[in-house]
């Protein structure tokens with residue numbers, strides 16, 4: 421009985437939290453001794469530690485010497501001793517320091533690597549939330565490895581807090597590693613947890629299992645050195661594999677989206693430089709996947725350049741150029757989906773994020789003053805956390821004709837993607853739903869396309885044998901107003917998302933005013949600051965996260 425290892429569901433969040441809290445404290449206390457930063461403090465700290473471990477009675481007349489009792493548990497670790505008298509040995513003070521230090525390193529290393537290993541079995545930090553369980557309360561798959569919980573913003577907050585702490589703890593070893601006190605293997609552990617943070621906590625999955633405001637609170641709360649470490653790891657992995665990554669869009673999208681979340685412009689600039697490097701072809705037939713011709717047929721440049729341009733243009737508020745770049749990248753991806761390694765559900769989810777991001781940008785530049793209806797998750801992921809400038813009338817806008825053709829092209833891309841995904845409906849369920857919701861958002865924001873979208877839904881339902889009742893509910897509805905209501909209720913089901921009317925003050929009456937009666941919140945603004953503060957009020961009213969906690973987002977956004 422007492423040997424029973426608790427099953428994952430018994431691993432209590434509070435227990436784990438306490439276990440983790442204790443380690444950074446231990447490191448904070450001991451690191452100044454193990455790897456002292458300032459010379460003048462060394463002797464002082466060193467003395468205190470030796471006193472703690474060997475007692476005051478170990479002091480001798482000569483400050484360079486200490487006497488150590490045979491009964492002291494650390495005595496066997498001391499290599500050199502000069503003289504032995506009954507129960508005491510006389511040692512050099514540096515040897516004693518060395519011994520205590522070595523003991524602490526081993527102790528800390530053991531504790532942290534143990535928690536690093538054990539954590540891999542804790543579903544709160546190391547598993548993705550199961551969408552099937554989250555949406556219906558049961559999961560048919562008996563081998564399902566995912567976390568079976570019903571998510572709420574609070575639960576997601578606890579999960580992310582724990583994951584953030586876990587990563588912070590594992591990263592403590594980095595200090596010792598950089599001083600040459602630990603072997604290279606600890607990097608594997610750190611990389612594993614960096615990957616895990618991205619995969620299970622930072623990456624957006626679906627409105628039922630992800631909550632962007634919670635993600636950004638977690639990011640804003642990362643200690644600076646941990647955040648830098650994460651960027652470094654993400655960045656290094658991305659760049660180290662760059663030679664083989666020109667055709668691996670899964671890797672490229674994954675890392676660039678994390679960098680976007682962490683808002684690190686230097687990495688985006690570096691990525692841009694990397695993706696602008698051309699290579700010489702000895703023959704035009706040598707063009708490989710992930711490259712296109714550049715200035716004739718004897719030079720090639722990575723397609724990833726379009727992705728890097730998307731972010732660079734956005735930073736400079738060149739929204740239309742950004743949209744064009746992104747569309748070129750998406751287009752190439754759709755035509756070469758297998759060759760560029762966009763197969764896994766995670767990879768296609770990231771591509772879907774890019775499609776959502778791009779389409780919502782089209783809405784913003786379709787008119788001088790914005791009057792839009794978008795999910796809160798879009799507003800946070802694509803505007804608040806990155807660049808809210810496209811919402812403010814200091815940027816070029818589309819002509820009506822170009823605006824409509826840009827949207828038309830988005831619908832086209834979504835349709836192509838859906839055609840690829842419906843072959844494996846079960847595996848891609850959450851992504852299919854995201855794309856269907858996006859189509860409804862398009863009709864909602866530009867009524868000219870309502871009929872196209874209803875026709876597209878009819879076409880899909882006649883073409884595929886659809887399994888999911890949720891998808892069917894959307895596709896079978898032939899009244900667009902009802903579709904809007906279904907979307908509204910679907911998004912807010914878990915409180916992790918909801919529709920928001922984004923209304924610039926210069927427009928007297930929002931065209932979505934009718935929607936407010938159904939409980940859709942309206943965000944009125946005329947500056948970026950007002951956009952942010954109104955968004956925060958809305959988040960706080962829906963998720964019950966206190967407004968002052970959300971203010972933490974600012975530190976991330978404005979850094």
Ligand SMILES: [Zn+2]
Nearest residue numbers: 549550551625
């Ligand atoms: Zn999922």
Ligand SMILES: [Zn+2]
Nearest residue numbers: 550553559564
């Ligand atoms: Zn499951």
